[in-house]
Amino acid sequence: MNKPDPKSLSSPGPLLLAPGAVMLPEGPVDGLAVVVDGGRFEAVGPVDELARTYPELRAVPLPGQLLMPGFVDAHHHLTQSFGSALAFGEPSEIFRRVWVPLEGALDEESAYVAAKLAAYEALRGGFTTVADAGTRADVDVEVVAAAARDAGIRCVLGLVCNDADDDPEGTDRSVLSGAEKHLARYADDPLVHASLAVSIPEAATEATLRGTARLAAEAGAVVQIHVNEHLAGVERSLVRHGLRPLEYLHSIGALGPQLLGAHATLLTPRELTLLADTGTAVSYNPVASAWKGNAVAPATAMAERGVRFGLGTDGTRGDGFRLTEAAEFAQRLTYGLATGDSSCGAGWTWLEHATRGGADVLGLGARTGTVAAGLAADFLLVDIETPELAFSWDLPWELVRRGNRDQITAVFVEGRLRMWHGLPTDWDGPELVRRAAELARSVVGRAAVTRAHPTSMVARERERGTAL
Known part of the structure; x- marks a missing residue:
């Protein structure tokens, strides 16, 4: 044929x-x-x-x-591609030990190459859109935008608006001013769509959480925030506010269709109701749960309750089909087996949320996600x-x-x-991979990355030594 x-x-x-x-x-x-x-x-x-x-x-x-x-990756970190394998075998909340120092070691060239490498892998895996949750690299976010644009992928580009450490009282309005400029910067770009981002709720002041929600809603954009991902984060929020992270965001008026909560693995029944009632969206990231999480988001319950959600890789691996399989497989293992639900979404659920559902949660439902x-x-x-x-x-x-x-x-x-x-079709992929390999060795070498576990072969030798 x-x-x-x-x-x-x-x-x-x-x-x-x-x-x-x-x-x-x-x-x-x-x-x-x-x-x-x-x-x-x-x-x-x-x-x-x-x-x-x-x-x-x-x-x-x-x-x-x-x-x-095309598949829509509703949660990615494009400038973390040099360290993807550093997460293997590591406990949760590795962002403090791995991602912050790794991105801090990037310069303009390495940030560009890392982002383009991630975009390359995403395109190879059938993703036509990726949502970048914001880089911590000390570069203009246009570097990431250029990498996505040059690779040829659609990108929802987050600008990190963390300010709690520098402005605990929330009196400095420069963060919101920068956010407003970022939202306007890509208004006419065919491939890059501006978004705002806060790493975790405690990383931004209440004023900034309110302000970013307002600005995004007015612009038809989204605010990306990691919420209820790890037990440690939930406990810190309870100690600080007497509320879980999602409950806290609701208490200050930051929930709504403009919020894209990344992970949301640890949800109470009340929090599911809050998501459904406010129209808040979630990025369900099943591979991230398997590799470095505390729990799996209750995505089948979200689907039943009408909670908006897409599927995200969290930068784990760029294969859209394997992501949908992980989405169904994780639900079957964590919820389906215990209840006798052998269908767990009947296949179509995960294809839908990997395409038009993902476009919807990124505010792009009127632009992409459906033929x-x-x-x-x-x-x-x-x-x-x-x-x-x-x-x-x-x-x-x-x-x-x-x-x-x-x-x-x-x-x-x-x-x-x-x-x-x-x-x-119009640029040299293998050459990019070669350059990325060169830069990655230098970047990881100078980054103060701390791993809780040794590499697999070192662990093997230790176990063999113990056995002897």
């Missing part, structure tokens, strides 16, 4: 694509085509109908390919004739359980072909 040709997909003009199937919100549909023009889906409909409507366009047949929305006329042409071509997917009985379930990034033929962002079989 003929395989798609990248040359036929690289045209800057209108494209009429006729894949084997198109993934719509109601599921995969055969016999559809899409017209891509000006970075948008101009039309979605039956192949014959679009061929008649656009006689000047020659259809590009894509047999055996599923055209589906529909008028929305940005951020999509994937997925080979569904691989051994894992060729004999399909229930494609959404199969994509969740058996999909992986090796099956992604092409990645499009804003209507442009960005990746072809895992390689960038």
Whole structure:
């Protein structure tokens, strides 16, 4: 069977694509085509109908390919890519021991390369949008924006607004002034969308938490805050405020549709109600829970209660299909087994929250996340004739359980072909990886990273020595 040709997909003009199937919100549909023009889906409909409507366009047949929305990573830290493996085997709250010193050791070049490397991995894994929760590197955030833009990925770019250490009384308004400028800075950027960020509630004054909520709501943007992620953070909030982190944010009026709470793994029934009642969104990060968390967010309960949530990698690994599998798998292990729920979302739940659900929580639901006329042409071509997917009985379930990034033929962002079989189409991916490896050794070498556990091979030798 003929395989798609990248040359036929690289045209800057209108494209009429006729894949084997198109993934719509109601599921995969055969016999559809899409017209891509000006970075948008101009039309979605039956192949014959679009061929008649656009006689000047020659259809590009894509047999055996599923055209589906690109994945949306609702929580990432792009400038932490040099230290991703430093989190392995480490206990929770490693940000103080690993991420703060690591990002503090970045200069402008290394921050750019680290962010572009993370964007590269994300694109390879089928993510067309990533939400960066703000860098602690001492560089202008435009460095991160440039890296995302040059890689060709859509980026929700957080500006860190922490001020509690420098201004405990909350009298310095420069943080909010900077936040306002940041929100305006990317108003006309097609790929970069401004966001505000606070590391954890205790990192910002009450005035700043209120102010960032107001500014984001007015701008149609989001504030990203890590909430109820670790036991230690919950306990600190109880000691300081007599309230859990989410309860505290509610008490000062900071909850609402503009808030994207990262992780939210430790939630009481009352806090689930607060999320649902206020329209506050959550980034469910199942791989982060497995690698370095205290708990798994109750995502099936969120879905049932109507809580808005997307899926995030937290910079763990950039594979959208494996993220959806982790989302379902974590729910089955932590909640499904105990209750006899063998479905745990029936597959489609996790695909939906990895695409249009993620776009919604980032404030981009009217721009991306769905294959529909008028929305940005951020999509994937997925080979569904691989051994894992060729004999399909229930494609959404199969994509969740058996999909992986090796099956992604092409990645499009804003209507442009960005990746072809895992390689960038207009820049040198392998060269970036080589440069990143050089810089990472230098950055990690000078960063005051403290690990609680040794590397795996050192641990092996210690165990062998003990056994002897």
